[in-house]
Amino acid sequence: MTDTAAEPILSATILLLQDDPDLQVLMVKRHYQIDFAAGALVFPGGKANEEDGSDAWDDLADGDYSGAERVARIAAVREAYEESGIILARPKQARGEGAPVVGADMADTLDPFRAAVDRRDMSFVELIRDNDLVLALDTLVHFGHWITPSMMPKRFDTHFYLAPTPPQQLASHDGRETTDAVWLTPAEALDMAEAGKATIIFPTRMNLGKLDETPSVSDAVKRFSQESVVTVLPVVGKDKDGNPCLHIPAEAGYVQTIEPLEKIANVAKR
Structure with a gap:
């Protein structure tokens, strides 16, 4: 009997700068009881839901x-x-690509409803409509696209922005899916992972590492707005010494193309 790979679930992750x-970049710590990347330091993100479409x-x-x-992008x-x-x-009456986005006052107004939207007890569409807003999807720069390897029991088709x-x-963290929210330079986050002070998954x-190549928000937005995104679907293979590893395409522009399987944490519960 031939095993069939699980269908990847459309997901989105955002690097707030x-x-x-x-x-x-803003990173949040996943709750230890979450079924994907439990306890890991990640960017905010998750699966798209029906209302996003x-x-x-x-x-x-x-x-x-x-x-x-x-x-x-909506997700x-x-x-x-x-x-x-x-x-x-943005305020609906002052909408348009490139127009200013709302500030702290509106964020504070919407903050009490975060948990209800997360639990799907409240409609995100209705929350935005009732507050005379429109989503500023144009502020997002497409930065990466990763698909979970076919041998994994839970797979995601994830767009990074x-x-x-x-x-x-x-x-501020939500206290349910995440237990902390911290601002870190990319180098600080990578150093924490290398020192064993944080769990940070391969993607x-x-x-x-890719973000660390730019010194400021404006430089990052300018550079990555002009670069095309190459889809990364890691495949299992071997390195030059015959050790099992994951390979990713060099044209995707990341700092490495091979990752030893022994370094890949089993972040998805079976």
């Missing part, structure tokens, strides 16, 4: 996107809101 004064967003989102691309904005309290949105953090908005480490 700020300069303080060096480039920093609702036609109701036609009137409630800036940016010329459609299909899975729009669904993934990224929603997950950023649920897991960090950061909301990438960069976004400048709106001025004056403050990040996250690779995207931190």
Whole structure:
């Protein structure tokens, strides 16, 4: 009997950026009881849901996107809101690509509803509509696209986005899926992983390494807005010494193309 690979689930992850004064990215610590990347330091993100694909967003989102691309961007904005309290949105009466996004006052207004939206007890569409907002999907820069290897029992089709953090908005963890929220330079996060002070899974480490090549938010947005994204589907193989490893395509532009299997944590519960 031939095993069939699990179908990857559309997901989105967002790298919220700020300069303080060096480039920093927001990372959250996954709760130890979560069934994927438990206890790991990650970027806010998660699976797309049915409402992310609702036609109701036609009137409630800036940016010329459609299909899975729009669904993934909406999921990224929603997950950023649920897991960090950061909301990438504009007043509906002052909408338009490139227009200013809301600040701390609106983020504070929406903050009490984060848990309800996360639990699906409240509609994210209705929350945005009731507060006369539109999602600023155009502020997201497509940064990476990773698909979980076919041999894994749980697979994700994950789009990574960069976004400048709106001025004056403050990040805080949600206390349910995440237990901490910290701003780190990419180098600091990678050093923590190397020293064993943090668990950071392979795709996250690779995207931190890529982000570390830019010194500021403006440089990151400018560079990666102009670069194409190559899909990464790691495949199992061997290195030159015959040791089992994962291979990723060199054209994806990451700092390495091979990762020993012994370094891949089993982050998905079977």
